[in-house]
Amino acid sequence: MNLVILGAPGSGKGTQAARIAEKGRIRHISTGDLLREAVAKGTAIGKQAAGIMAAGKLVPDEIVLDLIREKLADARGRAGSEGWILDGYPRTLAQAEALEKVLKEIGEKIDAVVCIELDPEVVVKRLSNRRTCVSCKAVYHLVSNPPAVEGQCDACGGKLVLRDDDKPETIRKRLDVYKKETLPILSLYEGRYIVHRVDGSKPIDDVTSDIAGLIGL
Numbered sequence: 526m527n528l529v530i531l532g533a534p535g536s537g538k539g540t541q542a543a544r545i546a547e548k549g550r551i552r553h554i555s556t557g558d559l560l561r562e563a564v565a566k567g568t569a570i571g572k573q574a575a576g577i578m579a580a581g582k583l584v585p586d587e588i589v590l591d592l593i594r595e596k597l598a599d600a601r602g603r604a605g606s607e608g609w610i611l612d613g614y615p616r617t618l619a620q621a622e623a624l625e626k627v628l629k630e631i632g633e634k635i636d637a638v639v640c641i642e643l644d645p646e647v648v649v650k651r652l653s654n655r656r657t658c659v660s661c662k663a664v665y666h667l668v669s670n671p672p673a674v675e676g677q678c679d680a681c682g683g684k685l686v687l688r689d690d691d692k693p694e695t696i697r698k699r700l701d702v703y704k705k706e707t708l709p710i711l712s713l714y715e716g717r718y719i720v721h722r723v724d725g726s727k728p729i730d731d732v733t734s735d736i737a738g739l740i741g742l
């Protein structure tokens with residue numbers, strides 16, 4: 526099963542993509558995680574992306590396309606994987622068209638699109654309380670999904686931090702970018718694929734059940 530998950534920053538894409546990937550034994554491919562990894566390692570891509578991400582803007586399409594191309598090829602050759610879920614990609618109409626080309630080249634297709642819907646004001650509150658593990662990238666929320674021990678990842682014991690782009694002014698900038706650049710993809714996809722819209726304001730487990738039910742997992 527090959528899926529694309531769309532939704533505003535903080536709508537719960539990463540949280541749900543990780544759960545659906547585990548449940549469906551599919552690969553979770555997050556461009557945000559890949560870029561943050563590159564920044565943390567100080568690679569050439571990371572150096573180019575760091576300032577752009579901290580400002581809440583989009584990293585150039587060519588850079589992200591290279592990352593995605595490599596991960597899709599990798600997912601394909603991976604034993605035990607039944608497909609992938611793209612989280613954070615595509616983010617512009619140009620990226621959506623580039624993805625179509627790459628999928629054609631490797632003989633794959635998108636089976637369904639999931640869009641998580643959430644009020645922007647809820648997003649700002651949510652993201653200020655998000656904490657992410659520096660080691661394994663697990664995501665927590667200080668109120669709705671807290672770690673067992675404050676500041677420490679339940680899964681690997683890594684340190685939990687607030688992301689650089691989770692300051693209220695940067696969150697608002699990211700929301701503007703989403704509305705302008707990413708939302709048009711939804712109209713494009715509605716004409717091409719099955720698009721499932723889910724209510725992202727429900728508790729995390731309920732959103733997972735809704736998505737799993739809609740995609741037949």
Ligand code: AP5
Pocket residue numbers: 532533534535536537538539540541556557558560577578579581582583584585586589612613614615616620651652654655656664665666667669670690699725726727728729732
């Ligand atoms: P990226 O990492 O993709 O960020 P994003 O799209 O802004 O999304 P987030 O990761 O902030 O939120 P999410 O929807 O995954 O929510 P989460 O599950 O964490 O991208 C970051 C940056 O990288 C971009 O701004 C850009 O610069 C660059 N980039 C990435 N991809 C790119 C691309 N394709 N092209 C160009 N640039 C790109 O949940 C949020 C919080 O809410 C958590 O604390 C979670 O525990 C909590 N939560 C989740 N669900 C619920 C719920 N149902 N109820 C209560 N709390 C919940």
